[in-house]
Amino acid sequence: MDEQALAAWLTLSSIPKIGIAKLNKLLSLDAPQNIVEYSTEQLQAIGFSTAQIRHVKQGNKAVDDCLTWLQHDEHSIVTAMDKLYPPLLKQTKGYPPSLFIKGDVRALSSPQIAIVGSRNASPEGMETAQYFAGEFARQNFVVTSGLAIGIDGHAHNGALLSGGQTIAVLGSGLNNIYPARHRELAKRVEKQGALVSEFWPNTTPRPEFFPRRNRIISGLSAGVLVVEATQKSGSLITTQYAAEQGREVFAIPGSIRFANHSGCHSLIRNGACLVEDPNEVINEIDSLVNWSKDNQPTLFDQVIETEELPYPELLANVGIEATSVDILAQKTHIPVHEAMTQLLELELSGYVVAVTGGYILKGRG
Known part of the structure; x- marks a missing residue:
């Protein structure tokens, strides 16, 4: 994505009360760099307040600040339109429009296991x-966690000491490492993995x-x-997201x-x-990853799409x-009978599969 397109995307994604679903609808209308040039009347016509x-x-x-931040060699901004956007995360509800990254972008698309737990471990x-x-x-x-004190920090350290990669997902911008005592750990993670945030650098x-950070930790991971976690631990929020994300x-x-085990x-x-x-986790995750590679190659392999997707909306x-x-018809404003016809064609083409409760994406989807 060139600088003009990126600036336009950041402008649109930072609009108050706009999420990824609305952004995707805008993309079906026009390119971001064109939309930001629309007249007031045109913007009103597509539903802008x-x-x-x-x-x-x-x-x-802040957009200019992001572009300046991007000039550093180890800094990256990956948008939901980019091929490098983590495919597993993109299949989750409400995925971030943009990810700000220090380190190895490719690590985000590698098979990951998240480790979370108590700060007072x-x-x-x-x-x-x-x-x-x-x-x-x-x-x-790749070991993914949240850079917090306690379990998170030791999980990152374990991966680093073993010569592996680790990803730290932050609840702040990457210019504001939190907690401050983990700044040195963050530097090690950046060199041997990646620091990631959906928040703009100076946040x-x-x-x-x-x-919000926790949903990305689970969304990136298999x-x-x-x-360790208490009954009221923030780590359990991560597991709630994990369950929702399958x-x-x-x-x-x-x-x-x-109490930390309750x-x-x-x-x-x-x-x-x-x-x-550890092998009990590895064996289970291996099965999931192998199934994903066999049945949904886009989960962990970057596939260049050359064909135009049918019924993109x-x-x-x-x-x-x-x-x-019914919900799909309501979201897309497509009559139910027409949505059923389109879904049948998508199923026959291998993009979706009918399951109990409706439809889900299949491999090609």
């Missing part, structure tokens, strides 16, 4: 996280950003391992006398896989979670 039009017309210094918990991460890294899995950390959830059990025990009671050895609203015909 007065405040949104003002945002487009007045310019945005026990010495045994931190040792366990580091050990599991090291074993995952030795089996060529400061805020409490509400961290749950599975999520919880090492990811496997693993939990390590512990003493019933230790969250893991709750997860196990509700269907998470109890694991005691309808196809854009089908994901990895079952969506009914």
Whole structure:
């Protein structure tokens, strides 16, 4: 994407009350660099409010700051329109319009296992996280976590010490590493993996950003391992996202006398896989990854699309979670009978598959 197109995309994606679904609809109308040049009347015609039009017309210094930030050799901005956008993340609901990255962009499209857990972890918990991460890294899995104190930091360190790659997803802009005590760890992650954020580089950390960060951690990964967590741990937010995204959830059990294990025990009671050895996770994830490669090559292999997708508006609203015909028709404003006809053609062409509750994407989708 050239600088003009990127600036236009950043402008559109930063418009108040606009998400990826609306952005995708805009893309079906015109290129971003053309839309930002629309007249006020044209913007009104495609549904922009007065405040949104003002945002487009007045310019945005933050966009210029992003473009300046991008000049650094190790900095990247990957948009949802780019081939390098992580395909597994793109199949999740509400995926970020843009990702800001320091380090190896390609790591984001490699098979990943997330490790999360308590900030106030026990010495045994931190040792366990580091050990599991090291074993995952030795089996060529990227270890993904949130750079937090406790389990997260030791997971990153375990992967680094094993010579593997690790990804840290931040709840702040990449110019504001949080927590500050992990700045040196962040530098090591950048050299041997990547730092990632959906927030623009100069964004400061805020409490509400961290749950949003968690959906990216699970969205990038084939599975999520919880090492230690209380019943109210933020790590359980990650597992909620993982379940919604169709990811496997693993939990390590512990003493019933230790509150930091209560969250893991709750997860196990509700269907998470109890694991005691890294190979138990690896074997399960290997099966998922191999199935994905056989059946959905776009999950982990960058495929250059050369064909025009049929019924793109309808196809854009089908994901990895079952969506009914009625909902698809409502979202696309296509009559139900016409949507059913289009879905049948998409199914016959190998783009979607009918399941209980509606349709999901298949390999070619």
